Structures are given as C-alpha cells and as structure tokens.
Amino acid sequence: MPEGKPLTAWAPPDGREVFHTNCPARQVIDHITNRWGIWVLLGLRERPLRFFEVRDRIEGISEKMLSQTLRTLVADRLVWRKVESTVPPQVTYGLTEFGEGAADHLGGMFDWIRGNAAVFTEACESERQTD
Amino acid sequence: MPEGKPLTAWAPPDGREVFHTNCPARQVIDHITNRWGIWVLLGLRERPLRFFEVRDRIEGISEKMLSQTLRTLVADRLVWRKVESTVPPQVTYGLTEFGEGAADHLGGMFDWIRGNAAVFTEACESERQTD
DNA sequence: CAGTATCCTGGGGGATACTG
DNA sequence: CAGTATCCCCCAGGATACTG
DSSP: OOSOOOGGGGSOSSSOOOBOTTOHHHHHHHHHTSSSHHHHHHHTSSSOEEHHHHHHHBTTOOHHHHHHHHHHHHHTTSEEEEEEOOSSOEEEEEEOHHHHHHHHHHHHHHHHHHHTHHHHHHHHHHHHHHO | OOSOOOGGGGSOSSSOOOBOTTOHHHHHHHHHTSSSHHHHHHHTSSSOEEHHHHHHHBTTOOHHHHHHHHHHHHHTTSEEEEEEOOSSOEEEEEEOHHHHHHHHHHHHHHHHHHHTHHHHHHHHHHHHHHO
C-alpha cells in the first residue's frame, strides 16, 4: 500500500458494488476466511485464551496452522498477543477492538446459520438423491 | 447426515464453545468462506443477477470457479437459480431467504471492516518494517 | 449467453521432529 | 508450554478449449 489511496473510493459510487482484488477490506476478509481465521476469531470471543486452549476449541486445526493463522491475525490487528516470560512461558491471545467487531459479525452469522441448520440438512438429503 | 443428530447439541452446553468438524453450521460456513462464496453472496445482495453480471462484480474470479461456487451455494439453499429457456438462454441467480440472512451478516462485517480500513493500512505499514 | 471438460501448477496445509 | 523447521502431498483453482 505504498501510495495512500483514498479508501472511501472502494465504496460503491452508483450502488453497483464491485469487489476489487486490492480493496483493503477484501484482503482482510480473505485473511479471515483463509480456512482457519474465522474459527480462531470465534474461539477467542468468550475470553482471551492460551495457545493450546485455542487449539482445543477448534477441531481439526494443526499447531502449524494455528500458529500461522494467529500471526496473520495479529499482523492484521484483529488479535493481540501477550507473552508472560515465566517458566513455562505463557502466551495469551485475545481480540482487539477491531477483532471484536469482526468476530461479532461472524458470530452473528454463525449463530444464525446454526439456527437454520434444518435448511442445510434438507439440502444434504436432496443432494443424496441427485448423486 | 444419515442419523438425525440433534442439531441443538452443537450449542455450547457450558459456555465453552467448541467448533466441531461435523457441525452443520461449520460446514455451511466452510462453503461460504471457500475463497469465493462470500463474494458471490455479497454480489447478489443488491438484486438477482445473471451469470456474467456476477462475474463482472467480482474481480479475479474465473468462470469455472464462479460456476462451481454457485452450484455449491444453490445446493446449500443459500442461492436460487432460474433458467429462462430463451435463445440465448438467460440464467438468473438470487439470494434465498436463508442466503439473505447470511449475506446480511457478511455485508455488515464487510462494511464495518471497510470503515476500519485505516487499522489495516497501519498494520501493512508496520509489517513493511519487520520484513 | 452460460456454462462444461481437460490439463496442469502452486501453495495450502498435514505429519513429524526439533527447540527455548 | 508454545511454538519453529522440514518435508511433502494433494487439490483448489487458473488457463484454455469446447458445447448447447
């Protein structure tokens, strides 16, 4: 982002929304939706967590991916990281104000989809027919 | 989804949220966040669109990926598809009620992130330092 | 116009082993 | 405990060509 592009330029001028590859918001969302980002953000909603606590809340995530995802989210200012230099070391991750806002939206969507799970289940059944 | 699992079981029993791989909501979200899903849903928010209209609103998407993504979203009951057997054929895609709900949450997040783009821009700058 | 079919490559991401 | 380092595989997804 060398030249300071006017960020408001990404708003739709005539109501016709176009999603450009270099829209900063698209880039952030691409990070969030990079397979694990959303689950890490949702996992941190309740309270800050330590590394393995996060891992234990997200079935299927590897330590490598968790570490990598956390680093990206920290770089994006969605998550903060606090190191306690005790022995053994304690590292805590939590949502920044920015991250909380994002997580609230994601959480709202998640809860809503979960509430409509029946729709998805129906879809699964009818897919079995066409297979 | 052969045996009818109680979907409410996925709600956190003790407030400790865990995201299981076979949680239906997680599966739907994994579809949505499958690189292009979110952008297709957001692109359809304003009004139903034809195939190439959708493509033109999402920079960087290939026709193959658009077609594939649309099929998944239709199967998940997030998007409907209407075929007009004219010559040339007209195919229109739009959000179902289910899809609208999901898109509203995604749109809220997108707008909110866009409004906070400055946070991300700062993050980019400080990353340049550490590189 | 609205797609499929085919081929092919990059990097997302898993497994395992190692470190402060 | 909280990670890195390394190796390696697989498939998401791009490019191109073809079809109803």
